[in-house]
Amino acid sequence: MIAVVQMNYRYVLVVGIVLILAVGVGSAYYFLHTRSPTVTVPPSSSPTSSTTTSSGAFDFLVFTQKGIAMLMSPSGSFLGYERLYNLSTSSPVQTFYWDEYSTTAVPSSVLAIPLNNGTILLFNTTTMKETGKTSVGSSIGFIGIQLSPNSKYLAVADGPSGVVEVLSATSGQVVWQKTYDTLQGKTAYPCDVRWSPDGKYLLAPMKLNGTIDLIDSTTGAITNEANVAPTSQPYMASINAQGTQAVVEFLTNKTDGFYSFPSLKLIGTVAFNSTHFLPQRGVFTPDGSYYLEASASTNQIAVISTSNLHVVNMINLPPTSAPGFADIVIAPGGATAYAVQHGNPTTGGIIYLISLSELTSSSAVAGSIPLTTAPAIVLTIPSTLATYLADNVLEPPVTGLHC
Secondary structure, eight states: OOOSSSSGGGGOOOOOOSSSOOOOOOTEEEEOOOOOOOSSSSOOOOOOOTTSSSSSHHHHHHHETTTTEEEOOOOOEEEEEESSSSTTSSOOOOOOOBOOOOOSSSSSSSSSEEEETTTEEEEEEETEEEEEEESSSSSOOOOOEETTTTSSSEEEEEETEEEEEETTTOOOOEEEEOOBBBBTSOOOOOOOOOOOTTTSEEEEEETTTTTTEEEEETTEEEEEEEEOOOGGOOEEEEEEETSEEEEEEEEEEEEEEEEETTTTEEEEEEEEOSSSOOOOEEEEEETTEEEEEEEEESSSSEETTTTTTOOOEEEEEOOOSSSSEEEEEEEETTTEEEEEEEEEEEEEEEEEEGGGTTTTTTTEEEEEEEEOOOOEEEEEEHHHEEEEEEEHHHHHOTOOOOO
């Protein structure tokens, strides 16, 4: 998801049903551990829509800033781990920071993990092995990625290179790729990309171009564009499940812009007057009634009514030494959102569970899951897959795991 916020806030979010084992970059060396399952049959999966919430039990697959994958239950139990990279804090930043990858739950047989150096890794979840790798750019910066509604394609936006592309979700093969520049020939800096619910369009805010672009998902052609002040720096975006409204986060003026979709007509804005609240990632509730904006710099989540654009509640979470959220996502079943407090590798981070039925009350926080090291991406996977991984692939839990 991944020149925008501080380097420590570059993270990711999402997964397919197959997990990845990674490749070290810079001074990191590649480390892989697997077991050969001989009795248990890996759970099969069939593609489902990434915009359709699913019911059923799930667990959290956490990719950490120190190159470790951790498996956690919603109750906070540590179920197992796998070291993807053998890292130290002196390793180059691109080896242990991921970027934005948005989806409700693991919807397909492929997991794609973007690093913020323009590299995307493809993994098989039942073996914890890397199955492929592709590079979009080579510079450090935001890279956004999202799975298509039919789970067949991945849309990628790499800010530093200006590239937006669509890949096959199973093979990683490029379907189309285009570079978007400013009139001055510099990168337009597409930080983020989102599919429309019908799969026809991609929405990409161009941070350094002062535009919000609607892109034909089959060709890469710009079909509509909203112009904003270039100094406002639009850099993150979300579309509601109904396909009628979009929100864009603006970095410079700490504002959310609400737009009709796909016309991109401005409905109104919500400005965060706090000198500390930095809107970075938000999500619509399933019915589209509210927009939850998570601050990248404070432990706060703003609940915004989409009918009148008023902040109807500010969820204030306990202070930490490294405040701010990397992501916020609707969990499978649609009754809960989970927000990822990024923390740091030494003190760890936290996954907060937010009850959507209590959004406007003081009881909005339904629980929390403390992590021993800082999360970069948190994904939900079916409990059947989690059980298989814990029993056949992952190492047993280690108390106080930090490295």
